[in-house]
Amino acid sequence: MIDFTLTENDKARLARTRAEALICRKYAREYEEREELAPDELPERKEFLASAAAVPEPGPDDTPRPVMMALQAMGAYWGDYSIRLKRTGGGLGNAALTAAGTKEQQAKWGHLTLSMAITEPGCGSDPSMVQCTAVLDGDEWVINGEKIFVTTGIRAEGAVIWATIDKSAGRAGIKSFLVERGTPGFEVPYKEKKLGIRSDDTAVYLFKDCRIPRENLLGLDETTPKKSSGGFRGVMKTFNMTRPMTAAMGLGLAEAALDFTREQLEGAGFAIEYGAGLGTLPAVVEKFIRLEALFEASVLNTLECVWLAGQAKPNNMESSVCKAHAGSAVRVITQGCIELLGPMGVSREHLLEKWMRDCRITDIYEGTGEIQRLIIARGLLEYTRADLK
Amino acid sequence: MISFGPTEEQEIVRDTMKEFAQQAMRPIARDSDEAASIPQDFFDSVWELGLTSTQLPEEHGGGGEPRAPVTNAILLEELGYGDATLAVAAMVPSGFANAVADYGTRDQKERLLPLFCQPTFHAASLAVVEPGAVFDAVKPRTRAEPKGDAFVVSGVKSFVPLGDRASHFLVVARNGERLDAFIVPREAEGLTISEPEKNLGLRGLTTVSLELERVEVPQADRLGGKEGCDVRNLLASSRAALSAVMVGLSRGVLADCIPYAKDRVAFGEAIAKKQSIAFRLAEMHIEIEAMRWLTWKAASFVENRLDATKSAHLARCYVAEKCMWVADNGVQIYGGHGYIRDNPLEMWFRNARTLGVLEGTIGV
DSSP states (O other), X not given: OOBOOOOHHHHHHHHHHHHHHHHHHTTHHHHHHXXXXXXXXXXXXXXXXXXXXXXXXXXXXSOOHHHHHHHHHHHHHHHOSSOOSBOOOOOHHHHHHHHHSOHHHHHHHTTSOEEEEOOBTTBSSOGGGOOOEEEEETTEEEEEXXXXXXXXXXXXXXXXXXXXXXXXXXXXXXXXXXXETTOTTEEOOOBOOOSSOTTSOOEEEEEEEEEEEGGGBTTOOOOOOTTSOTTHHHHHHTHHHHHHHHHHHHHHHHHHHHHHHHHHHHHTTOOOOSSOOTTTSOXXXXXXXXXXXXXXXXXXXXXXXXXXXXXXXXXXXXXHHHHHHHXXXXXXXXXXXXXXXXXXXXXXXXXXXXXXXXXXXXXXXXSOHHHHHHXXXXXXXXOOTTTOO | OOBOOOOHHHHHHHHHHHHHIIIIIHHHHHHHHHHTSOOHHHHHHHHHHTTTTTTSOGGGTSOOOOOOHHHHHHHHHHHHHHOHHXXXXXXXXXXXXXXXXXXXXXXHHHHHGXXXXXXXXXXXXXXXXXXXXXXXXXXXXXXXXXXXXXXXXXXXXXXXXXXXXXXXXXXXXXXXXXXXXXXXXXXXXXXXXXXXXXXXXXXXXOEEXXXXXXXXXXXXGBTTGGGOOOHXXXXXXXXXXXHHHHXXXXXXXXHHHHHHHHHOXXXXXXXXXXXXXXXXXXXXXXXXXXXXXXHHXXXXXXXXXXXXXXXXXXXXXXXXXXXXXXXXXXXXXXXXXXXXXXXXXXXXXXXXXXXTTOOSSOOO
């Protein structure tokens, strides 16, 4: 049955997420200015655990798990992009391991925090252009190439990297490999300097004749059938859950911006009144409500996508729909909030300008807005990659 | 519990309405627009579907099904896909009847609801909109002043749908600090009903203006009697309903543009193979999805008797803007053909602009 209300249990869980997020927010500016990772565990954690009310396990009448995961991600990112009361392990590479790895591979590396290294200086949105190579030499793969924009790249204990084993095979030649940190020839020369999410560790990886065991090829499939996309499609599938999650993350930041702006507008005497017409509402209020509507629209697109995942229904289109929508919505919302607050919005005394910088990544990583539109258009038009480039 | 899953019953309703839209609405939409009138057959076929009577209480002759605003939103999307004008026309009597069922006194229900449970079509209408610039539904200029045990209502209403045949009007007026709705029969003394208005869109829907000159309305005809009713909820319900029609209209635009863009060749290939067109189609789809969920959410708040003012405001504000955007771009994708009245795009474009500024008229 179509329903948009949260159960008491849902509300308790989300309230707890927000309470944690507020503690984390206190550290947001400090670690962003230092461009450093926050500690694995904040000093407030023990006290919080002792004082926070226990939340019962979700029951069958509560909101399904994937929907709650998206709402909880929104709640956590509403506090800050990077800081957590206690950092949990795992990275994008773990999702790839689950999607593409054999059972043995998952058992061997699943406990490690794994980054995902796809992007190269000359290839981003079109990963089939990967230049990084893996050449079989005896029982070892020899990896050469450069990877950039690697999320959680510093703290990761291993990396899932994309490399081609046969350039002439095109996409079918691209395979994913697991490279553990400390492997000779695997260097992490520096951290990227970025517009936002500065306390996050986005790194550059260099592979110089880096030798890894033959069984580090995820899925162990060394064939490159001409017409198939090989393991490519399998890895692309992991995006069906990560895309709505990145949408939710960006929306958490946008919500923080909206909440702050509302507070400031109300403090300045502008009541946010719903139901009234254009003739009645001051311009700032009218604009604010439009931003709020955009936010609501984006949240609902995202929740519908993860709800489908929870029902084990296909959500390939929807994951692109919500990511594309959120990617542009969070830009409009945070930039619009700054416009509403004027010079106050750009002051580094407040976090609004940081939220605007942080959420700008939403429309770029995990597939740019343009890539999402390409996927959606192909779906609508029943076009192949060759039909619509 | 958050869920986007329609019930089996809602799916059946959706499929039934989809078929009705294709068979009974699409074929007559353009003619109704050109003639500025809807054939009586259409009203009769709507009546046979039981859209109005199904959710009215059994004791007053209705079907006794629970009031179901979410189902109505799903149904209205399909009707809106068929044709916006006919969709609104089909639901006008429900707008009145549901308001009486939801907020009316026992006496009001007994007097009025049986009218909508007869075998033949019966019209009654909502009078919310007013003429003049910058109309605000929550600040009507129409006034109701208490006079003994009655009210004296004065003002002007416009865009009153099916005003040529409605037996009663539900007139929203300002009563001191509060808003009220008054049941005014067609024959009321002091009420002048205009000739049909001429509008940009929804042209088949005969709308009139009402001039109320010191119309005396007994206390018993204030909706909800002594207590009155919460007009804001009525408005929220109408915003959800109009949003649903706009979702359907937008879906219709996209559904037409896809095959057109695949067929139309320019510079040696289908225009759909160009990103400037393909991305616009993608954008339409993205927005239509969001529009639908916003509409469902507002309807679900109305259904659960939660305060729907905010969710309905957000839905209306977003949906109206995006519906216009979708229709506008539909015309653009069709190019010159979108400007020609042989194609529905031209009509949908006008209807989109009209729907987006309406208030009242129908509810979920």
